[in-house]
Amino acid sequence: MKNHTLIDHEYVNCPLRFDDRITDVFLEELPGLPPAREIEFGIELIPGAEPILKAPYRMAPVELKELKEQL
Template identity: 60%
Template sequence: MELGSFDIIVGMDWLSSNRGEVICYEKLLRVPLPNDRVLEVKGDQAKRSVKIISCIKARKCLQKRCMVFLAHVVEKEKDKKKIQDVPVVKEYPEVFPEDLPGLPPVRSVEFRIDLIPGATPVAKSPYRLAPSKMQELSNRLQELLDKGLERAGTEQGLESMD
């Protein structure tokens, strides 16, 4: 059966469950069928390059109800960088200690924002964190509280974190 030219990606799980056999040098895929029959899909023997289309063109093809096979290729996650790998951190370890030594010294000028009585807050939704990031922030704040690194008036702001 002549199917014309097409490219297809078959997953290893599908090949395994259907006992598929890929013979690369012959550009051949064999899949055993019931009644001792074998489905053979032969690749195009002519040397052609794979056509890559843009997302916009793919969307247009789908809207026209064309038959398409799409694959989304993503890059494998790279190793996460560690803070110790940053050159500036290596150069100035006294500025970037592993553990905080304590609270900063009490300053003569305390920074604060004076609120105007009766003023309404800005009508903007608060910045939301992903649940994993929120959990990480909560854990770090709890570590600081456990170490005793807190000032008066900070506990009430942390209640909303739980």
């Protein structure tokens, strides 16, 4: 049973064109960084820790077989 397809494609850089009526919405230059906030968000990392290399859930045997065939 095959319910997934791997598609190989190339990325193409294509510039966006905007209608002249909306160009006033976009700034030519950004004013700078946002102001400092009372609470700064950050994620503290443990030195030497590596990402977990395990699927978040178990696959059905048919799905696992298909994954191994595609890899």
